[in-house]
Amino acid sequence: MVQVLIVDDNDNNRLTIDLLLESLDNIETCEAADGKEAVELCKTKKIDLVFMDIMMPIMDGIEATKIINEISPSSMIIALSALDDKESKQTMLISGAQDYLTKPIDSDLFIQRTKNYINIINLRQNQIDNQDASNPFTTSVYDRKITFFMKNEESIVQFWDFFLQHNIYNCMDLSDYIRIVYGFSRWLIKDNVQFTIDVESNESNVYIMINDIGSLKKGTINNIIHKYIPNALFTIQDKTLTFKLLQIQTVENETLYVNDEAKNILSKTHINNISAEEFIENTAISILPKIDSLENIEFELDTAFIAFELNPTKDMLHKACIIFDEYHDVLELLVEFEHLAFAIKSLISFLDSLDDEKLQSDKVKNLVSLLLLFLNDLSSWRENIFTKQEALDVHYLDASLLSSCIQIEALFDEKDIEEGDDLEFF
Structure with a gap:
């Protein structure tokens, strides 16, 4: 109507x-x-x-x-x-x-x-479904894309100037995101990397993609982003760094008018704290048995990781990934943890992509150690939220868990930023 x-x-x-x-x-x-x-x-x-x-x-x-x-x-x-x-x-x-x-x-x-x-x-x-979308988060974006061709310092200035001159997005902390993309771009240009930056959007979000992060190490990227934008929503896949920005509307009395999806994202970024007790109270009863199954999945996953350490082959790691997928599937049912579920799915895809040659390196022991530490954090997170229900904010461990996912993937990066080098930001 x-x-x-x-x-x-x-x-x-x-x-x-x-x-x-x-x-x-x-x-x-x-x-x-x-x-x-x-x-x-x-x-x-x-x-x-x-x-x-x-x-x-x-x-x-x-x-x-x-x-x-x-x-x-x-x-x-x-x-x-x-x-x-x-x-x-x-x-x-x-x-x-x-x-x-x-x-x-x-x-x-x-x-x-x-x-x-x-x-x-x-x-x-109507629900947008753009199968040509580039961003890894969703195909629900408009049939339009802004592409910046980053060839030199002048290209970076033009990128910055575009967002100064054209007020087409109303995003939280947009200037902070543009500044950090500008900083990464300057480093890449100094490293002789030519790349593109794509911008897609829908009613609720804007997606900014740096399509070739060159030699920038994932762990370094993660640390810089969390330093400047602690609650940033981002992912790194196939050498592409993608930021997800929330669009909002603000009126004179400073009340936010946002749709349901925007409200969910706001809660993920800690603007609204939800206690574990409140979260469980509002969770559908049909999902609770699946949440209870997470403890058993953690035990199976722990066993699979140790077995992989003893026999570090692609087949053994794939078996662990199958179990890890079960954990992800449960998290995906909990809309409040959509971003964490997405990060875990990305980590699973990365683990499944490792070939036998990489798994014979001396990094395998470190990989297993990081995976077991991550699993221990997940177990603590689950217990404090779903068992003890003691967490005052269900997102209290999000930043650490997301950081761990990227740190694990960064383990197999071939090149790091040299000590003393730093990205330049305004």
Whole structure:
């Protein structure tokens, strides 16, 4: 059902539009006599389409359009006015209106335009599935991508300048992420690496990908990111470093208006602390037996890792990965730990990619030690959250666990940054 708001100080004008809309299916209408009423309605109700008069008492359509764009950016606003001059149209479009219709209303044109608006709204509400997406997190991104070709210092400056000049993303700590990508890029250029940076997005998130991290070691990258952005969401796969940034909308009273997915991500980044007791209380009863199975999986995994140390072959490690996958599958059911589950899945893929030649190196002993330490941390995490329920914040160990995953993968990196070298940040 498309929610339509008709805003006009003239009763007859509102009635005319309402009668025209009756010929269309799946539309529900509400009305406001001035801009202030319209703003209040948009604060309390999800409005898909707004027909906005310009000249109104108390608050005109221009001011109302600006405010509604801030508090409800997904609302499509169509200006309606008897003024047919270029200046009035430009003012409304600059204020945030998507289209401009003049009065008196041409009924046929109005119906055809409204059908188009509804089609756009329905397409916006459909789940995006872009199979050409580059980022490793999701295929639910728009069919567009910004690519920066990083060839020299000037390319890096252009990348930085783009985000200074074009305010197209409203992300938490965007400048911090751009700064850190800039720093990594400077290092890569100094190391004679030419690469690309891709930016994809959807309604909730922005994904920034450095597509070749060159000789930068994963452990070093991890340490730098956690130093500058402790709660960063990122992954490293196939030499590509990908950041996941949350898009938010903020209004004057500093209240955050976010959708359900955004709320989940916010909780992962420690803005909202959830105690273990509260988390278990809100977890579906059907999932609890699967959570209980984690202890047995940990025991089997511990045994498999030790067996692999005694016989370090690809086949033995693959058997351990199968058990590790069972652990991941349970975590994937717990939406609150989506990022941890993703990191573990990446670690499993990395372990499964190791060939017998690498497994004959002297790094195997260190690999097993790190895996057993990681498993011990997982066991402690599970016990404090699901058994004892003592954790005041279920994400208290997230940063350490995610760091351990990257540290394990970094064990087989061939080159590290030389001692004394550092990335340059503003």
